[in-house]
Amino acid sequence: xxxxxxxxxxxxxxxxxxxxxxxxxxxxxxxxxxxxxxxxxxxxxxxxxxxxxxxxxxxxxxxxxxxxxxxxxxxxxxxxxxxxxxxxxxxxxxxxxxxxxxxxxxxxxxxxxxxxxxxxxxxxxxxxxxxxxxxxxxxxxxxxxxxxxxxxxxxxxxxxxxxxxxxxxxxxxxxxxxxxxxxxxxxxxxxxxxxxxxxxxxxxxxxxxxxxxxxxxxxxxxxxxxxxxxxxxxxxxxxxxxxxxxxxxxxxxxxxxxxxxxxxxxxxxxxxxxxxxxxxxxxxxxxxxxxxxxxxxxxxxxxxxxxxxxxxxxxxxxxxxxxxxxxxxxxxxxxxxxxxxxxxxxxxxxxxxxxxxxxxx
Amino acid sequence: xxxxxxxxxxxxxxxxxxxxxxxxxxxxxxxxxxxxxxxxxxxxxxxxxxxxxxxxxxxxxxxxxxxxxxxxxxxxxxxxxxxxxxxxxxxxxxxxxxxxxxxxxxxxxxxxxxxxxxxxxxxxxxxxxxxxxxxxxxxxxxxxxxxxxxxxxxxxxxxxxxxxxxxxxxxxxxxxxxxxxxxxxxxxxxxxxxxxxxxxxxxxxxxxxxxxxxxxxxxxxxxxxxxxxxxxxxxxxxxxxxxxxxxxxxxxxxxxxxxxxxxxxxxxxxxxxxxx
Numbered sequence: 001x002x003x004x005x006x007x008x009x010x011x012x013x014x015x016x017x018x019x020x021x022x023x024x025x026x027x028x029x030x031x032x033x034x035x036x037x038x039x040x041x042x043x044x045x046x047x048x049x050x051x052x053x054x055x056x057x058x059x060x061x062x063x064x065x066x067x068x069x070x071x072x073x074x075x076x077x078x079x080x081x082x083x084x085x086x087x088x089x090x091x092x093x094x095x096x097x098x099x100x101x102x103x104x105x106x107x108x109x110x111x112x113x114x115x116x117x118x119x120x121x122x123x124x125x126x127x128x129x130x131x132x133x134x135x136x137x138x139x140x141x142x143x144x145x146x147x148x149x150x151x152x153x154x155x156x157x158x159x160x161x162x163x164x165x166x167x168x169x170x171x172x173x174x175x176x177x178x179x180x181x182x183x184x185x186x187x188x189x190x191x192x193x194x195x196x197x198x199x200x201x202x203x204x205x206x207x208x209x210x211x212x213x214x215x216x217x218x219x220x221x222x223x224x225x226x227x228x229x230x231x232x233x234x235x236x237x238x239x240x241x242x243x244x245x246x247x248x249x250x251x252x253x254x255x256x257x258x259x260x261x262x263x264x265x266x267x268x269x270x271x272x273x274x275x276x277x278x279x280x281x282x283x284x285x286x287x288x289x290x291x292x293x294x295x296x297x298x299x300x301x302x303x304x305x306x307x308x309x310x311x312x313x314x315x316x317x318x319x320x321x322x323x324x325x326x327x328x329x330x331x332x333x334x335x336x337x338x339x340x341x342x343x344x345x346x347x348x349x350x351x352x353x354x355x356x357x358x359x360x361x
Numbered sequence: 362x363x364x365x366x367x368x369x370x371x372x373x374x375x376x377x378x379x380x381x382x383x384x385x386x387x388x389x390x391x392x393x394x395x396x397x398x399x400x401x402x403x404x405x406x407x408x409x410x411x412x413x414x415x416x417x418x419x420x421x422x423x424x425x426x427x428x429x430x431x432x433x434x435x436x437x438x439x440x441x442x443x444x445x446x447x448x449x450x451x452x453x454x455x456x457x458x459x460x461x462x463x464x465x466x467x468x469x470x471x472x473x474x475x476x477x478x479x480x481x482x483x484x485x486x487x488x489x490x491x492x493x494x495x496x497x498x499x500x501x502x503x504x505x506x507x508x509x510x511x512x513x514x515x516x517x518x519x520x521x522x523x524x525x526x527x528x529x530x531x532x533x534x535x536x537x538x539x540x541x542x543x544x545x546x547x548x549x550x551x552x553x554x555x556x557x558x559x560x561x562x563x564x565x566x567x568x569x570x571x572x573x574x575x576x577x578x579x580x581x582x583x584x585x586x587x588x589x590x591x592x593x594x595x596x597x598x599x600x601x602x603x604x605x606x607x608x609x610x611x612x613x614x615x616x617x618x619x620x621x622x623x624x625x626x627x628x629x630x631x632x633x634x635x636x637x
Contacts, residue, residue, distance in 0.1 A: 304441045304493065312442065326442075329449055336452035340467055343460065 001066070001158050001194075002054075002094070003109055004270055005102030005298040007179045008161055009169045016161070017107025023115050024088065027081040034222070035082060037346045042220050044342025045246060046074040047086035048335040049209075051093065052253040054100075055308065055331060057263040058201055060193035065263040068202040069113050069154070072121035072147035076210050076223045083118035084110075089341065093334055098308050099300030108161055112154045121150030121206070126224045139214075139225065140207045147206035148199040152191065155198070159183070159190035162269055171292060179269065180280050180291040189268050209249070216245040250335060257331040258324030261310075305330070410457040416515045419623040420616075421524030427627040428512045432505045434634035443637045444500055447630070451507045462514050470507035477502040518542050526608045535608055544591060551587045555580045 008016075035043065050070035057065040074083035088110045094100040101109045125146035132138030163183030166176040181189070214221060266275055273295035280290045300306050309326035318326070416424070435447050455467045481495040513521075518539075525535045559576055599605070 302493075305445065309442070309445065316442075329445055332449045333445065333452060336449065336456040339456040340452065340463065343456075343463060344467075347460065347464075 001069070001109075001113060001155060001190075001267070002091075002101035002270060003105040003112075003158060003161065004300060005104045006273075006294050006296050007102075007165070007269060008105050008108055009165060009178050010104060011169075012161060012165070012178075013102075013104045013107060016105075016111045020088075020107045020110050020115065023084060023111075027084045030079075030081040031085055032349060035078065035349065037349050039078060039082075039220065039222060040346035040349050041343055043074075043078055043082050043086050044339045044346075045250060046070070046077060046082075047090045047342060048250055048338040049253070050074060050087050051090040051334045051338060052250065052257060052331055053205065054090070054094065055257045055260045055327065056253075057260040057267070058197055059263040060197050060268075064193060064266060064268045066193055066198035066201075066267055067260070068147075068198065068205050069117055069151065070202075070205070071113055071117035071154075072125075072143075072150045072202055073206045073209050075118035075122040075150075076125055076143060076146070076206065076225065077213060077221055079223050079227070080118040080122040083122075084114045087114035087118065090334075090338065093337060095300075097303075097305060097333070097337070098330060099298075099303040099306035100308070103299045108158075112157045112161075116157050117150040117154040120153045121146040122224050124149045126228065129225060130228065133225070140211060143207035143210050144203035147203035148195075151199040151202040152195050155190045155194035156187065158269070159186040162186040162190070175289045176291045177293040178291060180276065180288060181283070185283060185285070185288075186269075193268070212249070213246060254328060254331045254335060258320075258327045261320070261323055261327055410459065410462070412454060412457055413462065413511075413515050415619070416511075416623075418619045420620050421516055421520040422527045423616075423620045423623055424512055424516060425521070425524050425528065427623055428508055430627050430631055431508055434631055435501050435504050435508075438634050438637070440634075440637040441497070443634055444497065444504070446633065446637075447504045448500060451504045451511075454511055455507055458514070466507050466510040466514055469510060470503050473506040474499040474503035522608070532607050540595075544588065547591060548584050548588055552580055552584045555583055 031040075031043075050073075053068045053070040055067070057067050060066045069087065071083050071087045074086050078086075091101055091109050091114060092106065095103055095106055095109075125142050128142035128145055129139055132142055160183065162179040162181060163186035165179040166182050169177045171177060179186070271279060273291075276294050277290045280288050304312060306312075308330040310323060313323045313326045316322070419427075431447070435444070438444060451470075455463060455470075458466065477499045478495060481498060485495060516524075522535055522539050525538065526532075559580065
């Protein structure tokens with residue numbers, strides 16, 4: 001779902017970036033008002049979590065790959081505004097350091113994964129959990145469904161952004177300048193795999209990790225469930241909060257990142273120019289024309305650390321072990337940078353929170 | 362009923378004048394941060410991360426040699442992979458530090474990397490197409506500065522002086538190093554106090570003829586006089602205690618398993634530098 005540069009027109013990129021500005025402003029204000037220093041540091045761990053989850057590619061029907069985002073999980077833990085900031089920072093790091101997702105299309109990627117996903121997930125969770133929270137399975141089901149719907153709606157937004165390109169931007173001969181696939185192809189191509197696999201992964205990961213943190217560190221949860229007073233406050237307060245299991249989970253995820261390499265193939269809409277031309281041919285639709293603007297050099301092409309050092313390892317002819325080492329190294333750097341960034345940001349935040357009553361959601 | 366004297370009863374309207382103290386405030390803050398940094402030598406002892414505490418247990422000479430080798434490897438390498446590996450190590454060490462350690466090591470390292478970029482900017486503006494090289498220099502600067510500051514964060518100054526002696530550095534060098542560190546704090550504190558007193562003295566009356574240059578020259582002059590007094594007092598104290606500037610060599614510490622583990626880690630990094 002990381003839209004690379006050249007797939008969206010600069011006009012679309014600009015509109016999406018401008019649309020994100022008020023979202024970021026609102027989210028920063030809300031987070032400053034509701035999260036204290038401890039929760040800001042936890043937000044850094046969550047951003048690292050999201051960064052790692054996005055490295056776990058899963059094979060999707062049709063020979064492409066996809067991944068969970070973790071936006072729903074952070075929205076449930078700390079509120080959708082905090083999730084928007086965490087995922088935006090993780091996406092910025094991926095784009096700048098590892099060339100995953102475009103620089104120009106950063107606004108569009110943030111709109112899909114940092115805005116739509118967590119806000120939709122939080123709304124769905126709130127609606128479902130309000131009715132189901134008194135059942136033992138209620139919160140888990142709400143978390144699964146909210147993660148699934150959140151990711152599917154985000155994928156739909158990405159598909160629409162792809163699909164409107166050939167309608168709006170073509171050259172004199174009618175060849176598309178950017179993404180060559182119209183809505184009739186982009187929507188099913190994005191939606192079906194995300195509904196069948198990636199959305200399920202997002203939902204299950206959200207429910208499992210949310211349940212885990214609710215057991216081990218309940219006091220860090222200030223998301224929709226806490227805001228609605230559905231979290232067992234006495235139990236949460238009485239239980240000693242420990243972030244150690246969460247940190248261990250992050251470390252395990254770092255070590256396990258090479259599993260993401262097992263899924264071969266590119267994600268839909270993330271090909272290079274040659275891959276996109278092949279995809280047009282394989283679509284079997286004679287009315288489709290290959291795009292003429294996809295081979296413009298991008299920032300990601302010039303990045304020596306591009307694609308989580310996979311470009312470098314291919315250049316050096318490294319085997320799977322070498323590629324796995326590169327992947328782990330990228331994960332370690334990403335987690336460390338995000339942790340440092342959020343710990344420094346937390347210095348600007350008040351010592352203890354006003355989140356006692358006013359929640360992030 | 363006691364009548365107030367006329368001078369006390371007179372109404373005073375205090376209107377502070379503009380930003381005449383800004384330069385003083387900046388100096389005070391700068392000096393305070395400098396003192397904090399000097400005082401943070403070996404700050405890990407008062408609450409470092411688990412990794413920092415483990416590193417503190419390694420003997421100081423081994424640490425100094427290890428850091429020197431690591432810095433040399435980072436300078437010599439041309440491999441982006443090795444740089445990424447060292448960056449990952451430096452970042453993880455920084456990320457697990459408490460906030461004080463994070464500030465003391467990461468922020469200056471980032472500043473140094475930024476400075477490296479700024480220094481290289483004219484070359485880029487003049488047409489050199491070496492963005493990659495510029496980024497590499499900035500990354501190398503960041504790694505080296507954060508490693509060196511990490512060493513000072515985990516080693517107290519006294520251990521550092523002892524380590525320098527064990528590494529057979531001339532006594533004059535160690536003496537200068539020792540005195541410089543000690544007097545940076547003593548004189549920094551003097552200058553800080555003087556700045557504060559000048560600011561307090563001029564509250565409500567920053568006259569027209571107020572000169573920042575004169576004030577700062579006065580503070581520097583007083584600090585210099587204080588330095589001379591300090592050096593004389595120290596010379597007398599040295600004579601009294603029979604210290605002629607020669608440092609006794611500390612008993613050579615045993616090369617323990619922690620030192621061996623640290624040395625093995627550095628050796629592995631050196632081999633990787635050669636191989637990658």
